[in-house]
Amino acid sequence: MSNLAIAAHGLRKSYGDKVVLDGVDLAVPAGTIFSLLGQNGAGKTTAVKILSTLISADAGTGAVRIGGHDLAAAPQEVRASIGVTGQFSAVDGLITGEENMLLMADLHHLSKREGRRVAAELLERFDLTEAAKKPASTYSGGMKRRLDIAMTLVGDPRIIFLDEPTTGLDPRSRHTMWQIIRGLVSDGVTVFLTTQYLEEADELADRIAVLNDGRIAAEGTAEELKRLVPGGHVRLRFTDPAAYQAAALALETSLRDDESLTLQAPSDGSQRALRVLLDRLDTAGVEADELTVHTPDLDDVFFALTGPGATVPGATVPDQAGRSV
Structure with a gap:
């Protein structure tokens, strides 16, 4: 702590x-x-x-x-x-950018010389030197x-x-x-x-x-x-129909697209979940030509966690102090 x-x-x-x-x-x-x-x-x-x-x-x-x-x-x-x-x-839009900075320096009880030095350095750092003498309203x-x-x-x-x-x-x-x-x-x-x-x-x-x-x-x-929000999945694409069929049997819960030879297996995108999926494919003796991990974005998280009655079961990510929230 x-x-x-x-x-x-x-x-x-x-x-x-x-x-x-x-x-x-x-x-x-x-x-x-x-x-x-x-x-x-x-x-x-x-x-x-x-x-x-x-x-x-x-x-x-x-x-x-x-x-x-x-x-x-x-x-x-x-x-x-x-x-x-x-x-x-x-x-304050009525005074210049430099004057705004010098006002803050006065509020921090900096000497006039130190205030001008700090103001000049910060105006340069934030690419405002050329505009420093202009009213902030502009x-x-x-x-x-x-x-x-x-x-x-x-x-x-x-x-x-x-x-x-x-x-x-x-x-x-x-x-x-x-x-x-x-x-x-x-x-x-x-x-x-x-x-x-x-x-x-x-x-x-x-x-x-x-x-x-x-x-x-x-x-x-x-x-x-x-990873708290449901909907994450791994997309597997195959070029060999036989490999596709074998993978579909190994991954019983996956969604199939027989036309494009792709499978969509539920996954939270974690290393452990990916290892389990890949172990099943290895056991079946098949290898995907393309593997893509799709996880929910923060928009999904925000909508799931906020608003009236919003809940996400198991939302217990530990914080920096080791507590669960």
């Missing part, structure tokens, strides 16, 4: 009769990207606000550590170790988002909360933002990412937690989560 950048147990938050978080546990190793998925209104932003000291939880705050600091006992130390980029840009959506993250980095935080950082961006700007996020992690920063883009979580996250009805419905790597 000592290598966790974020550790929380039993987070609860309600607004009136509406329970937003109902006993949420989180464990995020340092230097990784952790993604929290959920429908709109699922509580993702509420979780970020609690962990970043912006609001208090109804329960569980005493069991939260951020960057090694107790959230309840040392909120100032927590704030000093984190950066937050919210859903809505904190950029920036594109992608440029504003890059400036927003650059402003977050002025204090050199080791943990960054990114709340839907690519919402509204075009595909090229989104991919640029992905490169920036990967670069942060390569520098040792921990990223807590909420997103409404499943492809984004699949592409970036080391671990993903799916939030539904105030609880973590499942947590794991993208591949582990995909």
